[in-house]
Amino acid sequence: MARILVLNPNSSEKVTDSIRRSVAGLAATTSHQLVFERLPEAPLGIESDADVAAVGPMVRARALTGDADAVVVACFSDPGVDDTRAAVTEIPVIGVAEAGYYAALQFGRRFGVVSLGPASIARHALRIEGLGITARLAGDRSADLTVEQSGDEGLSRERVIETGKTLADRDGADVIVLGCAGMGNQRPFLQQAIGLPVIDPVQAGVAAAISALNLDYIAKA
Template sequence: MASTIYVINPNSTKAVTQGFDQALERLRVPGGPRIQCLTLESGPAGVQTQLDVESVTLPLVQMCCELPDDCAAVVIACFSDPGLHVVREVMLKERGVPVFGISECGLLTAMTMGQKFGVIAILQTSIPRHLRTYGAMGINDRLAGEKAIGLGVTEMADKATTLQRMVAVGNDLVHNHGAQVLVMGCAGMADFRDELQAATGVPVVEPTQAAVSMAMGRILLGW
């Protein structure tokens, strides 16, 4: 019986994979599916532009098609949801395996926790790309705002600076824009959920956790 959720980091920065792997530890429960985190070795250091998004799409398709037979679900762990629709189409058709994007899942989860959500992005240039997703999902009226911390994926290795900026942006979204729940707009932020939630006083969605939680529900309920 298929029993593993494969969580794939489309960038080649293994520290990002290690970060969300650790954040997923609390979802590794007796009787639940196994959670295996992988890195797309050929990916860029960070998926930070539309070119980066497009460049990893076909490699993700190939990587997913080559996953072991125990694959019960796939999670694409990047907030741009690169390749989500084509990977989903291929995996459902060829193997009957559901595919989840952390942006889609994180946003849907946030909307169950508050009327208005705010998103913390890494770079200002990421925001237009994210806004296209919100528009396609039809959820613009639920968005309180999105602001960037001004750090790229590899720069987030400076944890003190990253957390300081995330807290500042998070509090701005909450107190000045009316966000009732925050979504971390990068898989590389996974280490900071608990601290950010404590500092802002509102629920914080770590989107890889949200996506894996949805995948677990699908598997356990047989949907």
């Protein structure tokens, strides 16, 4: 049995709990152990480029302690993921945005992203461009939710569904990625409402870690 560290790179216990709940089904079907942690020194939410830059080294430092067989960084800005991967080469290091996009490629032709607010859209575009998959992006639209509002399930559900419908109807998306690690509770409702596959990035990231361990994808000579 291997140990998968699912790291919430902010300091919120509430967000950590929501992340734990979103992968409860995967945890029940894998033989690997999922361990959930937050970064106590990090901000409560990761909202700006400055937040992303600040937590990156904390993510790398945590991964370097070496007690995990795989690390999933559970924030849709993939903070510190590339640096951590360069520093910790002997285990899989997975960013949930990256994993969410690849899952979307598998289950649709063109993906749409539901973002919390407009500020994150430019950051997502850079990441998608860096991954070389812009050709498959249908659109990225803001649900116009603050982090606080996103905790209000009723309000956020309505806005997320409305945004998903716009991505499908106007942008031609045939698969939707939830652009935040804390939106997993909206997945079944959105999928049901629009009849398209909806990817929760945290689930996609943990599924990628499980595959990497089951199939032994990291092997050094």
